Amino acid sequence: MTTETDSNSGVGGGANAGANTGVNGGVGNPAASEETGISAVSVTKLVKRYGDMVALDQFDLDVHQGEIFGLLGPNGSGKTTAINCILALLAYDSGTIRVFGQPMTPTSYALKRRIGIVPQNVAVLNELTVTENIDYFCSLYVPKKAERAPLVEEAIEFAGLQDFRRFRPGKLSGGLLRRLNIACGIAHKPDLIFFDEPTVAVDPQSRNAILEGIVRLNKAGATVIYTSHYMEEVERICDRILIMDHGRHLALGTADELKAMIGTGERITIETLDLTDDTLAAVRALGFVIEANYDGTQLDVRCGRGEHNLVDLLGVLRAAGASVGHLTSQPPTLNDVFLELTGKALRD
Known part of the structure; x- marks a missing residue:
């Protein structure tokens, strides 16, 4: 085995989901349509x-049905602990957890059938083929072979594994293995899917295919909770994003709303070959400049918020007689938000 099967199957499932529409045509329990507002x-x-260590400190989370929700934080921030508590895999000291409006407990089997998880560590059986792996995980919640067969086929097609049905995991590339991991986690058509860094160490083509697949699942009706250390992925697919650290909720909003919360403005880069130390000092003395660095060919300036940053910066360079070549001005990124809120970069 590549890893323990419990990490992929213990909380997913959908014995009741067998009658739902296919992976490509719709995800989710029909009852979910009656839960509007929950x-x-x-x-x-x-x-x-x-x-003595507090892993979660009065932590709050509210995920709307039908959204892709990004959960961000550095290692040790409490993300995994929070998810394990939500899935009733870990006991907690106080607080409340509800899934689809119902209390979540270790014996909430009806709720667990509506949840799927795609773990960071690939959880498949090396002894089984692609088809056999998907069938095995689906069988944990859909016992009847006749009901399971179309679900397995839909998952294979969804993950683009048609040409690899008889391959064992050891013969698959990293990207295909990740797609198999996803197919095993969603074959039962869960209403709520946790994706824990599903694109780690895959090539750009496979990453794009995985992200597009997650969006399709969401459009078909699944609610998605997505964790990643790749900020561009989160910004690309997530409707709302929560940043946490030290077990606490730090900020919540869309990517644009989060960017508006911080003092960091654009990042300006300018090609110049004759910037003197005095001119660099004059740039750094500008009131909006947070940081300015020069490597002999390019000036890189991180700015605070302001309406005339670029104009003022160019004014200093021209007054000093410095040459100005190609320049770019980039708005703040989600990574800038993270750095300002937590003071540390996301880590693998």
């Missing part, structure tokens, strides 16, 4: 301690 996941004042 959050897919609601976490209130969650506290989890490991001895």
